[in-house]
Amino acid sequence: MTPKNKKSQIKIQNAFIELLEYLPLAKITVRALCNHAEINRSTFYRYFRSISQLTTATIERHFGLLFGETYKFYLKHQSIEESQFYIANNIFSHIRHDYDFYHIMFKRYPNFYITLKDFITVRYMQLFEDTGVANHMVLDKNIVAEYIASAYTGMIQGWINRQLQESPNTMAERLITLNSNGPIRLLTEAEKRIK
Template identity: 25%
Template sequence: MAKELTESRRTRYTRQAMQDALIELMRERPLGAITVKALCERADVNRSTFYAHYSSIEELLHDIEDETMAWVTAALDQLLRQPNLAGIERIIEQICRYIADNRNHLQVLMSPKADIGFQQQLLGLIYSRRGVAERMQSGARDTTEAQMRMRFAVSGSIGLIQYWLSTDLAASPESVARIILTMALPEADPPEADLPEPSRPQ
């Protein structure tokens, strides 16, 4: 049992080292320019170790994306169980704190450097949740307006998070959560905090 636990910890550590190395390299160069050799050198593992876990660099990236999607799925399910705005706001704050805690990975995953398919998959996941749609469409006069409200809220929220990440999280998670809440749900109060102004050219 102790040996299995040690091996499991070692496996998790090795995978994390390779994930971190890939994210670091994606900050420096396009995904297509990253070789297994460069990744192994950055992660301090040998090629046989890499291929024991992944068949390609792309598969490693998808592993990172899948872990993120699994967390978002769980967070959405928790959000939909909340009976009131206070509960929803707490969950959105948790999501924003998760983003803050994992900024190194998410700054890359949510940027043009990453696979645009991941961002589309994230949108699709949110759109597919019936409870999300119902809450975002409250107050709409018809189905067309309801759909436009939902897409504006979801796309706007993701755009806001991308901007927040690009500022290296200059605003607090609580401020961003409050803006997302009031943008997505018409019955929420106006936001009380502002995001930083973009820098102006000198």
């Protein structure tokens, strides 16, 4: 794809996100999008078949930046623990950078929470395979990946709802603490401190 074509695609996707600020997804039409982006319909159809396909492509473009180069990082450091902080910090930094997109999508795209969770689950399952730990865990890799993805997605949505009050680094540390210790252990340790 030429730089000009890429620029046109991104222009259409950005106009789509802008429209989502004040229109529900179901009410966005190709005509409204073309008017907002100041393009003709043939330009839209050169890149996208429908609003649905545009939605998917826009989500995929943003999700593609979430994890960074995880496996390359792991190969260099050979540490799951360090890789986890790299992933968490990359994810929360990306969310902060593209806050408007994530804020709008959680608000306007009905299945965004599940879409994000599923994406993170798949990426973690791939990480487990790449690092060789997939078949050596106490629990099934699917369960572990879903647990981690659910923690991420819940924390991301809460952070967005709080309008990113904490830094990406703080959020990464909190997520690592939660995933490293588990919520039950954190609760039982708190209970011991009370007594």
